[in-house]
Amino acid sequence: MKLSRTVAYAVQATLHLAHANSSEPVPCSRLATEGQMPERFLLQILRNLVAHGILTSTRGVDGGYSLDRDPDEISLLDVIEAIDGPLVPNLPLGEGLPTESQLRLKEVISDITEESRRQLATIKLAHLLPEPATELVGEGVGH
Numbered sequence: 001m002k003l004s005r006t007v008a009y010a011v012q013a014t015l016h017l018a019h020a021n022s023s024e025p026v027p028c029s030r031l032a033t034e035g036q037m038p039e040r041f042l043l044q045i046l047r048n049l050v051a052h053g054i055l056t057s058t059r060g061v062d063g064g065y066s067l068d069r070d071p072d073e074i075s076l077l078d079v080i081e082a083i084d085g086p087l088v089p090n091l092p093l094g095e096g097l098p099t100e101s102q103l104r105l106k107e108v109i110s111d112i113t114e115e116s117r118r119q120l121a122t123i124k125l126a127h128l129l130p131e132p133a134t135e136l137v138g139e140g141v142g143h
Helices: 005-020 028-035 039-051 076-084 099-122
Strands: 055-058 064-067
Touching: 005 028, 005 039, 005 064, 005 076, 028 039, 028 064, 039 055, 039 064, 039 076, 076 099
Parallel strands: none
Antiparallel strands: 055 064
16 A cells, blocks of 8 residues: 555654644644644645544744644544545456456455445554553663
8 A cells, every 4th residue: 555745754754743632733843843844835734634534733923733632532544534535446457358357357346345444443542652661660760
């Protein structure tokens, strides 16, 4: 599966916002700088994510972007389809194959696409965040 640069930036930005877990919106300029993404391009992506209910935008001096839902409610499928549209089987076949072969191939590609959609829907942003560090308490550390 090949993801576009646009989708990669969208995933990166949403993960950054999920990781920040801040009550304050994060400006596009900061997301672009920290993610080494072109700001003007990222702004278009963020607007698209707002339009699809993944992000919320806040205007003003202290404005920026934040997740519209909890990271465990936003799937990779949500982000991918917000940018590239619905994940559908796309197999342009020429007329060179027998009809039965074309039908079987379309069925196989359709099954693979549906399985991909199911798997991407189960992967939430929260699953992709780093595990919080656990502190060693009472085990002689630092004593």
